[in-house]
Amino acid sequence: MKWKIFKWWFIGLIAFFWALWASSSYLPVQASPAYQDTFKIGGDLVIAESQTVNDAFAIGGDLTVQPGAIVQGDAFAIGGNVQLAENSLVEGDTFAIGGRVIRAETAVVNGSEFTLLEQFNSLFERFGVLGTLYLGNVAFWAATFAVAAIAGCPLLLLLPGHIDEIVTAVHTRPFMSLVYGMGGFVALTILTVLFSGSVIGAIVIPLANMVALLTGLLGGISMSVWLGKRLRSQKPAAQFQHFWLGWLLLFVISLIPIAGGLLISLITLFGFGATLLSRYGIKTANSLPMALDRLEHQPE
Numbered sequence: 357m358k359w360k361i362f363k364w365w366f367i368g369l370i371a372f373f374w375a376l377w378a379s380s381s382y383l384p385v386q387a388s389p390a391y392q393d394t395f396k397i398g399g400d401l402v403i404a405e406s407q408t409v410n411d412a413f414a415i416g417g418d419l420t421v422q423p424g425a426i427v428q429g430d431a432f433a434i435g436g437n438v439q440l441a442e443n444s445l446v447e448g449d450t451f452a453i454g455g456r457v458i459r460a461e462t463a464v465v466n467g468s469e470f471t472l473l474e475q476f477n478s479l480f481e482r483f484g485v486l487g488t489l490y491l492g493n494v495a496f497w498a499a500t501f502a503v504a505a506i507a508g509c510p511l512l513l514l515l516p517g518h519i520d521e522i523v524t525a526v527h528t529r530p531f532m533s534l535v536y537g538m539g540g541f542v543a544l545t546i547l548t549v550l551f552s553g554s555v556i557g558a559i560v561i562p563l564a565n566m567v568a569l570l571t572g573l574l575g576g577i578s579m580s581v582w583l584g585k586r587l588r589s590q591k592p593a594a595q596f597q598h599f600w601l602g603w604l605l606l607f608v609i610s611l612i613p614i615a616g617g618l619l620i621s622l623i624t625l626f627g628f629g630a631t632l633l634s635r636y637g638i639k640t641a642n643s644l645p646m647a648l649d650r651l652e653h654q655p656e
Contacts, residue, residue, distance in 0.1 A: 400436070403427065403444075411448075418455070421446065421463075430467070440465070490613055497610035497617070501603065508577045508599055515574075516595060518637025522578040523585065525630040525639075537575075537629025544568050574636065575627025580606060582627075 394401065395413035403412055403425040411429035412419055418436040421427060421444040430448035431438050437455040440446065440463035449467035450457050457469050512519060526533050547564055551557030583605055584598025606623065610616045631637070 493617060494611060501607045504576055505603060507573055511577055512595055512599060519578050519581060521634050521637040521640055522630050523582045525634040526582050526626055529633060532633055533626045533630040536633045537625040540628055540632050571631050572624060572628050575631040576624050579623050579627035
């Protein structure tokens with residue numbers, strides 16, 4: 357069950373990127389019998405009576421399978437309903453994001469039926485698929501930055517020296533910070549794969565995720581301070597001002613569709629790695645190993 361949900365989220369993510377550059381008219385269309393895999397972006401897709409297709413996929417509209425039509429694979433709609441008429445057949449799964457699965461009594465679905473974000477159907481109808489996904493992205497980053505703001509103040513009060521060392525590590529060892537950040541995420545992934553489903557994993561994996569969350573939070577706060585320092589270098593000791601200035605800049609960046617989220621993730625990766633590299637601010641920049649960053653500037 358969990359794999360099926362993940363699979364459709366993954367497909368939906370691919371479809372989202374596809375929809376960014378693919379264009380189509382907002383008119384209902386019929387599936388062409390010349391294509392086995394049938395999809396429609398920006399409108400309703402209709403599988404005609406007695407027609408057989410492989411997968412049927414609609415973004416920003418309803419997917420209608422008319423009486424006697426057969427979908428040999430999966431039927432999927434984002435921002436619309438999946439409507440299965442009498443005696444229609446879906447041999448795979450039926451899934452709707454931001455809509456419902458409406459099935460006639462004589463319609464048959466051999467796989468599973470899923471609905472996701474059905475309660476946000478009105479948002480999909482009003483703002484469209486891309487608009488709703490963008491609003492979801494804004495809500496996600498707003499919640500993330502709210503947590504960072506709430507946690508940032510006590511951490512700046514309790515661990516100002518540690519955060520300064522992490523900031524210095526980012527500034528003087530950017531390449532190693534990136535390497536450590538990538539290595540940390542790879543190690544967490546390997547750990548999850550190796551111990552998933554085991555008794556040890558039930559203990560180790562949640563602890564590792566908590567450590568990764570704390571590391572990411574501390575790294576994100578440090579990156580906010582680092583950005584603030586770059587913007588207001590004339591006040592090197594104003595740590596709180598630097599934090600809020602960097603926090604505001606990062607939040608504005610996160611509002612940029614797609615590119616903003618990717619840039620925030622990259623910046624966070626540097627902070628994550630610098631936190632690991634400096635041992636959470638315990639090691640100073642001068643004491644960090646130089647093996648991987650000979651080309652970087654030496655600390656003054």
